[in-house]
Amino acid sequence: MKLRTIALWTLALAAPMVTAQERPGLVSAGDYADGTLGSAQQPARMDVQPGSVYRVGKWPTYTADLAPGKGRDTVVGNCSMCHSVTYITMQPPLPAATWKAEVHKMIAVMGAPIQPATEEEIVSYLQEHYTPQTRKP
Numbered sequence: 158m159k160l161r162t163i164a165l166w167t168l169a170l171a172a173p174m175v176t177a178q179e180r181p182g183l184v185s186a187g188d189y190a191d192g193t194l195g196s197a198q199q200p201a202r203m204d205v206q207p208g209s210v211y212r213v214g215k216w217p218t219y220t221a222d223l224a225p226g227k228g229r230d231t232v233v234g235n236c237s238m239c240h241s242v243t244y245i246t247m248q249p250p251l252p253a254a255t256w257k258a259e260v261h262k263m264i265a266v267m268g269a270p271i272q273p274a275t276e277e278e279i280v281s282y283l284q285e286h287y288t289p290q291t292r293k294p
């Protein structure tokens with residue numbers, strides 16, 4: 158819960174940041190596009206001057222759709238308490254044992270309040286859809 162509170166405050170404080178048009182001397186600006194999370198392009202080199210102004214784009218709003226299947230709602234409900242489920246889809250396909258360890262880490266290290274039976278359901282779902290053998294593009 159504490160982590161979530163911190164995350165929400167961070168977002169709340171970051172939200173009213175100035176926009177590109179308001180910054181005199183802006184030389185570069187960009188936004189994340191929906192659906193391109195994880196494939197940001199490296200910008201071309203440019204001629205920067207001392208005192209150049211940059212703007213970091215707005216926070217990505219894209220949240221991945223998880224694969225349909227048994228356990229999906231349980232995963233969405235329990236795994237988006239502290240971060241979005243894009244944390245799942247932005248991983249490379251992980252071996253089954255790694256998903257088991259990852260879910261356990263969220264409980265044991267990060268403090269996710271997930272009961273053992275629910276943990277099993279979540280692990281099964283992730284193994285069913287997000288391993289090198291089972292992940293669909």
Ligand code: HEC
Nearest residue numbers: 160235236238239240244245248260263267268269270279
């Ligand atoms: C109690 C809060 C909390 C919950 C609930 C939670 N996570 Fe996390 N998770 C974190 C934190 C904190 C990080 C690390 C944050 C970062 O690096 O940005 C993280 C990171 C991750 C990562 C990135 C790899 C890593 O180990 O850092 C994955 C994948 C992930 N979580 C999956 C899950 C899944 C699957 C669930 C549901 C079982 C889940 N999380 C539930 C807090 C949580």
